[in-house]
Amino acid sequence: MYLRDGKLPSDGMHEECGVFGVYSNETRDVAHTVYYGLFALQHRGQESCGIAVAYADKINYYKGMGLVPEVFSGGRLSQLPEGDIAIGHVRYSTSGASLAVNAQPVVFTGKCGRTALAHNGNLTNAAALRAELIRDNAVFQTSVDSEVLALLINKYSDGDIVKGVLAACSKLCGSYALVVMTADKLIAVRDPYGIRPLAIGRALDDVVIASESCALDAAGAAFERDVQPGEVFVVDAKGERSYFLEKKEPAACIFEYVYFARPDSVIDGLSVYAARREAGHILARNSRIEADVVSGVPDSGLAAAHGYSEVSGIPCVEALSKNRYVGRTFIQPEQGMRESSVSVKLNALRANIEGKRVIIIDDSIVRGTTSRKIVRLLREGGAKEVHMMAASPVVRHPCRLGIDIENYSQLIGANKSVEEICRFIGADTLTFMTVEQLKQSCRGARLGFCTGCFDGQCPYPPQAVRESKSQFD
Numbered sequence: 092m093y094l095r096d097g098k099l100p101s102d103g104m105h106e107e108c109g110v111f112g113v114y115s116n117e118t119r120d121v122a123h124t125v126y127y128g129l130f131a132l133q134h135r136g137q138e139s140c141g142i143a144v145a146y147a148d149k150i151n152y153y154k155g156m157g158l159v160p161e162v163f164s165g166g167r168l169s170q171l172p173e174g175d176i177a178i179g180h181v182r183y184s185t186s187g188a189s190l191a192v193n194a195q196p197v198v199f200t201g202k203c204g205r206t207a208l209a210h211n212g213n214l215t216n217a218a219a220l221r222a223e224l225i226r227d228n229a230v231f232q233t234s235v236d237s238e239v240l241a242l243l244i245n246k247y248s249d250g251d252i253v254k255g256v257l258a259a260c261s262k263l264c265g266s267y268a269l270v271v272m273t274a275d276k277l278i279a280v281r282d283p284y285g286i287r288p289l290a291i292g293r294a295l296d297d298v299v300i301a302s303e304s305c306a307l308d309a310a311g312a313a314f315e316r317d318v319q320p321g322e323v324f325v326v327d328a329k330g331e332r333s334y335f336l337e338k339k340e341p342a343a344c345i346f347e348y349v350y351f352a353r354p355d356s357v358i359d360g361l362s363v364y365a366a367r368r369e370a371g372h373i374l375a376r377n378s379r380i381e382a383d384v385v386s387g388v389p390d391s392g393l394a395a396a397h398g399y400s401e402v403s404g405i406p407c408v409e410a411l412s413k414n415r416y417v418g419r420t421f422i423q424p425e426q427g428m429r430e431s432s433v434s435v436k437l438n439a440l441r442a443n444i445e446g447k448r449v450i451i452i453d454d455s456i457v458r459g460t461t462s463r464k465i466v467r468l469l470r471e472g473g474a475k476e477v478h479m480m481a482a483s484p485v486v487r488h489p490c491r492l493g494i495d496i497e498n499y500s501q502l503i504g505a506n507k508s509v510e511e512i513c514r515f516i517g518a519d520t521l522t523f524m525t526v527e528q529l530k531q532s533c534r535g536a537r538l539g540f541c542t543g544c545f546d547g548q549c550p551y552p553p554q555a556v557r558e559s560k561s562q563f564d
């Protein structure tokens with residue numbers, strides 16, 4: 092069980108995967124470069140990971156369940172051969188079960204020889220494409236939509252991987268940031284809406300691809316640019332070139348700025364930290380709450396709390412102390428123990444809050460259970476008043492584009508009014524941003540946004556069934 096920001100997997104939204112790739116002009120230990128990149132992308136997926144290396148006309152790979160250092164411990168990293176191209180993947184499962192067989196990269200032998208693929212996102216038409224491929228006599232080994240993608244690329248490639256990628260991507264609905272590798276090519280693809288991020292960097296003559304710029308930094312590469320929506324970027328011995336899929340109105344996932352991405356990443360020209368801090372500025376400008384201190388829920392609420400303090404003049408303090416050593420190994424065998432898990436991860440700092448009116452800012456409120464526990468912790472720690480704020484709007488809709496909230500019943504914002512949520516979490520007041528305010532906090536980004544989980548406005552509208560009974564009834 093892995094807790095991020097004190098949240099159980101059932102408490103918040105969770106990103107689905109990070110991808111990384113490197114193309115080197117010389118044969119070297121490219122697997123190590125991917126290792127550092129995946130380590131920096133660990134926040135995007137903690138269930139499984141893998142690295143594939145191309146050398147001569149072969150691909151060797153290793154993948155398994157667990158965190159990057161766990162999977163590649165015991166000399167497994169150095170057992171991967173030297174090569175000139177490598178890709179890697181960290182996975183949080185939403186499509187396909189959390190099993191070793193579903194770990195990526197997907198490696199196969201097809202019309203272009205040995206090929207490997209790693210995918211971040213979710214294909215909304217994967218079931219139809221899978222049925223079509225099975226009718227064409229394809230066989231599947233896994234339940235992940237990324238294997239559908241692999242077989243589709245192979246089907247249309249006719250021995251030309253770029254042709255296969257272009258044709259396969261023209262059939263896809265949903266979100267995808269991809270790295271594809273053959274023995275002599277590295278290809279990076281971002282879907283036409285640019286829903287999931289993907290960046291290009293350079294380390295001397297090496298080309299490096301990563302889900303987030305923080306992974307380029309970790310791999311010693313300088314950020315060069317974002318892969319553009321709909322761009323198919325190819326690098327091989329002939330050089331670098333780009334092809335483009337059918338143009339769409341960009342709709343990058345705004346939740347990357349709210350929660351998913353690391354604060355030290357820059358996505359589509361906008362620093363994630365700057366967007367979160369600006370959200371705090373906007374919350375403060377629109378707030379009439381009188382308070383003695385403001386604080387952020389570690390880690391993704393901290394930048395907004397600093398921003399709030401800068402505008403309001405209310406001192407920013409640590410109200411919650413985070414145990415940074417709670418990781419996957421923290422297993423909770425019983426439901427009763429799950430209840431106490433937030434207190435294991437977070438504890439109130441009595442010295443900073445006792446007798447005080449506290450504003451506590453979290454990045455978002457998805458199911459409400461974590462917020463309820465945080466409010467209780469602060470009250471038990473002596474806070475006189477607890478005013479909860481979310482640095483985002485009410486999450487009212489599920490996401491089908493790579494995030495693990497599938498049903499309205501899982502979302503407190505789809506089932507309760509703001510006043511009812513406030514009562515549920517036990518706060519004195521509860522404040523959300525509006526969608527317009529959130530967009531304003533991200534106005535420095537070069538792309539337009541998907542805001543589907545807040546207002547239903549996304550390239551592929553939610554079709555999840557509204558269940559008659561929710562967990563909040």
Ligand code: SF4
Nearest residue numbers: 344345490541543544
């Ligand atoms: S609905 Fe859109 S904004 Fe919300 S998490 Fe999904 S992709 Fe991101």
